[in-house]
Amino acid sequence: xxxxxxxxxxxxxxxxxxxxLDMHVEAGCGCDLISDLLAFTKEKMLILTGLISxxxxxxxxxxxxxxxxxxxxxxxxxxxxDMGEELGxxxxxxxxxxxxxxxxxxxxxxxxxxxxPRIVNGVQNVP
Amino acid sequence: xxxxxxxxxxxxxxxGQAAAGIKRTLRQxxxxxxxxRRAAIVTYEAEMNIAIHAYLGTISIEILxxxxxxxxxxxxxxxxxxxxxxxxxxxxxxxxxxxMGFGAGLGxxxxxxxxxxxxxxxxxxxxxSVRAVIIxxxxxxx
Ligand SMILES: Nc1ncnc2c1ncn2[C@@H]1O[C@H](COP(=O)(O)OP(=O)(O)O)[C@@H](O)[C@H]1O
Ligand SMILES: [Mg+2]
Numbered sequence: 555x556x557x558x559x560x561x562x563x564x565x566x567x568x569x570x571x572x573x574x575l576d577m578h579v580e581a582g583c584g585c586d587l588i589s590d591l592l593a594f595t596k597e598k599m600l601i602l603t604g605l606i607s608x609x610x611x612x613x614x615x616x617x618x619x620x621x622x623x624x625x626x627x628x629x630x631x632x633x634x635x636d637m638g639e640e641l642g643x644x645x646x647x648x649x650x651x652x653x654x655x656x657x658x659x660x661x662x663x664x665x666x667x668x669x670x671p672r673i674v675n676g677v678q679n680v681p
Numbered sequence: 682x683x684x685x686x687x688x689x690x691x692x693x694x695x696x697g698q699a700a701a702g703i704k705r706t707l708r709q710x711x712x713x714x715x716x717x718r719r720a721a722i723v724t725y726e727a728e729m730n731i732a733i734h735a736y737l738g739t740i741s742i743e744i745l746x747x748x749x750x751x752x753x754x755x756x757x758x759x760x761x762x763x764x765x766x767x768x769x770x771x772x773x774x775x776x777x778x779x780x781m782g783f784g785a786g787l788g789x790x791x792x793x794x795x796x797x798x799x800x801x802x803x804x805x806x807x808x809x810s811v812r813a814v815i816i817x818x819x820x821x822x823x
Contacts, residue, residue, distance in 0.1 A: 587779075588729070589787035592722045593794075597714070605782045612697035616704060616721040618714065 555579050555664045557621055557644060560600060563658050564648040566623065569635050571644025579620045581665045584652050588613045594667055595619060602655050606630050611637045611645075621645070625652045682710070685741040688731040690757065693781060696732035699740045700725035710744070713818055719795040720749050723813045726788040727753035733774060733783055734758065735809065751796070751813045759805040767793070767801075 558575040561568055568575070582600040585591040588609055591601060597618035603610055604625050611634055614622055621644035624630055629647060630638075638645040648655060660666065684706060686699035704721035708714070724740060731738035735757025743750040760766045767789050774784025793799040796813035803809040 586782065587785040587787075588782045589726065589785035589791060592726065593785075593787050593791050597718060607782050609693070609697060609782055612701060613725065616697075616700055616718070616725045618718050 555659075555662070559662070560621075560623075560659065560664070561646060563662055564623065564646065564650055564655055566646040566648040569630065569645040569647055570638040571621065571642065574621075574642070574644050577620060577644070579664065581667060582656065582659050583667055584656055585610075586652075591619070592617055596667065599667070600659070600664070602652055604628060604652055606634065608634050608637055610634075611641070611643065614643060615641055619643070623648060623655065625650060625655050682706075682744040683741065685739055686728075688728050688738045688740055688753075688755070690732060690734075690736040690738075690755075692732055696728055697725060699728050703740075703742050707744070707749075712744070712749075716749070716815060716817060720751060720815050722795050723751050723792045723815070724753075726792050727751065727811055727813075729783060730788050730809075730811075731755045731757070733778055738808075747817050747819075749815045749817065751811075751815070753811045754808065755810075756808045759807055759809055760801075760803040761805050763801055763803060 557577045579600045580598040583595045584602040586605050591613045595617050598620045600621050601614055601619050602623045602625055606628050623646045625648055627649040700721055703724050704717055707717040728740055735755035738755030741752045765771055769790045770786040772784045772786035778784045792813055797816045798814035800812045
């Protein structure tokens with residue numbers, strides 16, 4: 555799904571990465587803990603989070619995430635936006651809560667991790 | 682190639698910088714994206730464990746033609762029960778730390794999962810050492 559489509563569905567504000575709306579996103583994941591992001595996402599995934607922290611951007615950089623969505627109307631601080639800008643990582647902001655974001659995107663065809671079977675390092679996503 | 686970074690306990694602002702620096706270097710020298718991603722995740726978790734649980738440490742990475750070796754050594758409280766610490770969900774992180782998004786108890790399991798070889802040694806009251814090896818995919822034509 556194109557990032558542009560995600561912005562439309564979530565009625566999101568684009569804080570960084572306005573030039574990347576054509577980007578293709580493979581799947582999505584909701585994570586409020588940093589290690590969850592690192593454990594349960596693959597590259598090019600959309601990260602939905604309520605955790606406002608520079609460390610979520612750092613983790614997204616490590617995991618090659620596609621973009622970050624801050625949910626429930628939470629606004630990231632300037633240092634977080636600056637990090638996203640520097641990394642070329644799109645950051646979106648929406649007033650929808652996490653559960654509704656996930657439901658809207660899933661219904662529109664953006665899969666989650668378990669619905670995107672791949673084997674990495676001998677570990678298959680689907681249990 | 683050998684890189685080494687110092688990591689301070691309790692420094693949540695700078696923490697993650699060793700992992701970020703290492704990941705950028707790996708990509709610059711043309712290491713496969715999936716390998717760089719795995720190495721970055723292992724390094725990041727090791728770095729955060731020093732920042733959260735220890736006092737002071739170093740993270741180093743050695744890049745050899747066929748493997749990457751990540752080594753994290755710290756001075757800290759050590760781990761009394763390593764098999765327990767290796768369990769998914771086991772964490773001694775405080776509520777404050779959890780509010781910052783850490784303390785899922787997945788760091789050590791993530792490190793083991795994303796590496797090909799993983800070793801951890803610890804002495805209570807002295808410190809902890811973690812060594813992770815990632816095998817590089819064979820280059821075509823070799
Ligand atoms: N470098 C370290 N020094 C001391 N204790 C550690 C270290 N790394 C891990 N631990 C202990 O092992 C537990 C599990 O570690 P980990 O799986 O990374 O989870 P988390 O960091 O989220 O608590 C920690 O809660 C801590 O008690
Ligand atoms: Mg940890």
